[in-house]
Amino acid sequence: MLDLRRLQLLREFSLRGTIAATANALGYTPSAVSQQLATLERETGVALLDRSPRGAELTDAGRLLVTQGEEILALVEATESILAEQSDVALGVVTVTAFPTAAVAFAPLLAPPLRGHEGMQLILRQTLLSTGTQKVHSREVDIALVDDWTGQHPSHGPDSGRRHVHLLVDPLVLAVPDTHPLSDPDEPIVLEKLLSESWVVAPESERSRYGTDRLLAEVGGLPSATWEFEGLGTILSLVSRGIGIAAVPALAMVGAPAGLVYRSLPGNAPRRHVYAVLRPGTLRRPAVRVTLDALRDAARTVEEQLDEVTGAPQK
Numbered sequence: 001m002l003d004l005r006r007l008q009l010l011r012e013f014s015l016r017g018t019i020a021a022t023a024n025a026l027g028y029t030p031s032a033v034s035q036q037l038a039t040l041e042r043e044t045g046v047a048l049l050d051r052s053p054r055g056a057e058l059t060d061a062g063r064l065l066v067t068q069g070e071e072i073l074a075l076v077e078a079t080e081s082i083l084a085e086q087s088d089v090a091l092g093v094v095t096v097t098a099f100p101t102a103a104v105a106f107a108p109l110l111a112p113p114l115r116g117h118e119g120m121q122l123i124l125r126q127t128l129l130s131t132g133t134q135k136v137h138s139r140e141v142d143i144a145l146v147d148d149w150t151g152q153h154p155s156h157g158p159d160s161g162r163r164h165v166h167l168l169v170d171p172l173v174l175a176v177p178d179t180h181p182l183s184d185p186d187e188p189i190v191l192e193k194l195l196s197e198s199w200v201v202a203p204e205s206e207r208s209r210y211g212t213d214r215l216l217a218e219v220g221g222l223p224s225a226t227w228e229f230e231g232l233g234t235i236l237s238l239v240s241r242g243i244g245i246a247a248v249p250a251l252a253m254v255g256a257p258a259g260l261v262y263r264s265l266p267g268n269a270p271r272r273h274v275y276a277v278l279r280p281g282t283l284r285r286p287a288v289r290v291t292l293d294a295l296r297d298a299a300r301t302v303e304e305q306l307d308e309v310t311g312a313p314q315k
Helices: 005-016 020-026 030-044 060-086 100-115 134-138 189-197 208-219 234-238 282-284 286-310
Strands: 051-052 053-057 091-097 119-126 142-146 164-175 198-201 225-230 244-248 260-264 271-278
Touching: 005 020, 005 051, 020 030, 020 100, 020 119, 051 234, 053 060, 091 100, 091 134, 091 286, 100 119, 100 234, 100 286, 119 286, 134 142, 134 271, 142 286, 164 208, 164 234, 164 286, 189 208, 198 208, 198 244, 198 260, 208 244, 234 244, 234 260, 271 286, 282 286
Parallel strands: 091 119, 091 142, 198 225
Antiparallel strands: 051 053, 142 271, 164 244, 164 260, 164 271
16 A cells, blocks of 8 residues: 555655755655655555666656656545544644744734634744745645745746635835934935945845845945845844844834834835645635634734834735
8 A cells, every 4th residue: 555655755756856855855864765765666566766876866657656646645635624624523733834024923913813713723834945835735734825026926827726815915115223314204215325325135045135136126226335144033133233224025024123113115116925825625624714714814914013114005
């Protein structure tokens, strides 16, 4: 009998391309992944991987099993969802992954309503990389909070097999120390003049850098000085100490240090859309539906909080 966990492992290998990347994504050692795939080969009686000194790739039988395995795993999940829907027992566990600013903003708002459901358990994990949708696809998590700076609805892209639920619009805002002249709300923001300031920015590898680069591209120049640091929390901490100014997503304001003033940017400032991504079949699980409803309610509250801080509507 085929082992479902090993089928999931094989599918993950087909997505990652190497045993090392598969091990890293799932938190295993490469040796453990290799052993589990070898066990799956013995169970099926066919070679699933073509191994060489340069690595490994799926054989024709391996690709066939990945395709069939997708259907098997989807059927198992659908059956579990139907049973959960008809069951009178406690709701169970829902696993959510979120990028850091969303995790900080949403976690305090999700806990109280979900705690009111008997047996409901929420596991909320942060992910620094844009792997949330992939984790939904591989069934590592039930829901992922993801961001999109392009403005194109994800359902129109290659990931249309997933369900995307729009939660909120998160605009880029200017963060300055409360001692800075621009901390005065009556002081106009002239984007071109901001180039004479020292800026604190995220590395190019971080998604939040995308908004800053777009803003500076519209201004048509580069700041006189830039300081590059990882993590929006670190960036805002440095801004609060007068190291420079920063353009950050408004969500970063939630839980940020004191000593900062946030200003809405003039013109068509960059903004990102935040979505909840899930597999359509999981909506039959009451726990997933309850969590999604709580996320929608939390998003409305978060938008109100952002409005209060910036004094500007977010839509």
